[in-house]
Amino acid sequence: MDADNGGRPGPENPPGPLEQQGRRQDRQPVNMTKTATAPPAVAEGDLRASDADRDRVAEILREALAEGRLDPEEHAERIDTVYRAKTMGELEPVIRDLPASGAGRARQDRDAYAPGAGTPGPDQNLVAIFSASARKGRWRAPARINAFALFGSVEIDLTEAVFPQRQVQINVTAVFGSVEIRVPENITLRSSGSGILGSFEVESHDSEDADAPQVVVNGFAVLGSVEARPKRGAWIRDLRDRLRDGHRELRHELREERRERHHQLREDRREWHERLHAERRERRDRFRKGMGG
Structure with missing residues (x-):
């Protein structure tokens, strides 16, 4: 370093690597932008x-x-x-x-209707020949149900059943007989059947739940009837009965209140007439005493 130029490096003394790095850092632009702050979260x-x-x-x-x-x-x-x-x-x-x-x-x-870990159960066969056959209550619905009615009636009630699988197929044959199927409201109901001089009525229904099971009714009816439709839950019937009983009690209370109010008005009118007659009688007696004096 030369003493005549104030300690600055001359042409014959180039700056070292550390001094070059410090100068590059001094020349870097300063970030003048402010970091945007996120708005406060809205409470739930x-x-x-x-x-x-x-x-x-x-x-x-x-x-x-x-x-x-x-x-x-x-x-x-x-x-x-x-x-x-x-x-x-x-x-x-x-x-x-x-x-x-x-x-x-x-x-x-x-x-x-959650799928179980075990294998599906065996087919369920319901046969009614000049008789009646029914399956209802709490039971595990198999993957396939076969119903045959010859001059008889078959009833299949799935409203309280447990569905180990997502699809249940019901094969029905009704010859001079009837097959009645009831399913809960929260499942999907489909049909693929026909009636030959008979009726094959299946009320198709789509569940709002994508994971709900599906019941498919296949078969035919010859001079007979096949009917399948969703069944309303017990709580809806209970609600309707409660509302009906509530309205009946309300009408009874209003009728009793009206009768009591009418009876009270009659009593008030009778007391008013008695008081009016007593006042007239008192005035008449005073008038007679005055005339007699």
Whole structure:
């Protein structure tokens, strides 16, 4: 390093590698942009409620009414609150003291037709020749059911059955006989059959659950009848009966209240007439005493 040029390296003394690296770092541009901050997350209770959220809460309230957890007045008040709610925080207090019956029912239904680890059971054969045959209640539905009715009747009720597999095929033959099939509302019902001088009526139904089992009815009816349709659950019938009983009790209470009010009006009118007659009698007696004096 030369002393005459103030300690700066001259042409004969080039800068070292460390000094070159320091100069390159000094020449790097400075980032003047500011890092954007994310907006604060919205609390779950402040989220806007959708129509599906309101319908889900309303379904829980309907089941609570059917089970007797709510009376009709409480149910009406809460339903009004549900359809007026705008956020999830306004929906949550409505069902805070109720079990999530809708989710429990859906989970129970899915468990009822969850595929089992074992192999499918043997075919179920139902034969009715000048007689009647039925299969109902809680039972494991096999993959194939064969029903034959000759001058007889066969009843197949799957509303309480457990479905180890996703598809059940029912082969029916009705000759001068009848075959009646009932399935739950939460499954898919299909048919491929015909009637020969008879009726083959299958009410096709599509389940909203993509994992729901499928029941396919095949066969024919010769001078007979085959009928298959979904069956409403017991809780719907209970709800209808409860509403009917509630309306009947309300009419009875209104009738009794009207009778009591009418009786009270008659008593008040009778007392008013008696008091009026007593006042007239008193005035007449005073008048007679005055005339006699």
